[in-house]
Amino acid sequence: MTGERMLPMDRATAWRALNDPQLLQRAIPGCESLTANAAGGYDLALTAAIGPVRARFKGSMQLADVVAPHSYTLRFEGQGGPAGFARGAAHVSLAEASAQQTSLRYRVSAQIGGRLAQVGSRLIDAAAGAMADQFFGSLSALLAAPADAAGPTPAVAGVGFRALLRAFLRRLFRTP
16 A cells, blocks of 8 residues: 655654654554564554454554665564554655645555455455544644643544544455
């Protein structure tokens, strides 16, 4: 899966945001915890639903090939019990589009197994795209919120089930 997003911030702010575990935990859909580990990466727990499969995943993320503030590769792996596993990598790059806009490009490759693999690639791609839409919407809203705001902002709270469902359906029924 590949994609590009325009972030309403300069590249330095975008880089800090994409490397801030507390901010990422609030922006990643279903993320319950994101903590630094001894290996220099992060352990995470999140709940995700892909089609009929809903599971709690525990896993880890590790940054590699870091070229601050331009790019990095995020390697990940997670186990969801009987639902299966996911592992792969996401290459993320940032480029200045203007003084207050940053172009973020990403390329994700992943392997899945277990019940997740039985769901079908089109459904998985649609769910992953919807989660990416929700993540970037939440990230932008969190960065636009006042610095002293605690908890999700109204804009983040508005990125709920209906928005996720619309994004999911758009991607599911998109012609290849």
